[in-house]
Amino acid sequence: MKQLIEGYHYYFDDNGLMVFTEQYHLEKGFCCGYGCRHCPYDFENVPEPKKSLLLSGKNRDTWAHEE
Numbered sequence: 001m002k003q004l005i006e007g008y009h010y011y012f013d014d015n016g017l018m019v020f021t022e023q024y025h026l027e028k029g030f031c032c033g034y035g036c037r038h039c040p041y042d043f044e045n046v047p048e049p050k051k052s053l054l055l056s057g058k059n060r061d062t063w064a065h066e067e
Contacts, residue, residue, distance in 0.1 A: 004010055009024040022038040025031075033045035035054050043051045 004024070008019065010018050010020050012061075013019050019037055022040045025036065025038060025040050031039055031041035031043060033047070035043055035046045037052055039046075039054075043054045046054060047058040
């Protein structure tokens, strides 16, 4: 992947954590399985039961893993 651009590939959340954008994940081309906040792949490689929690939206405010 080419050089990352702040505001396009990533941003910093209110806690100062770097968060990758959907665009970053699309350019990466696959789900890494960590349950990333902006995963465009419906968390296809995230193991259960975390995958179901993420898909239901119950866990979207308390991310266990930030990229």
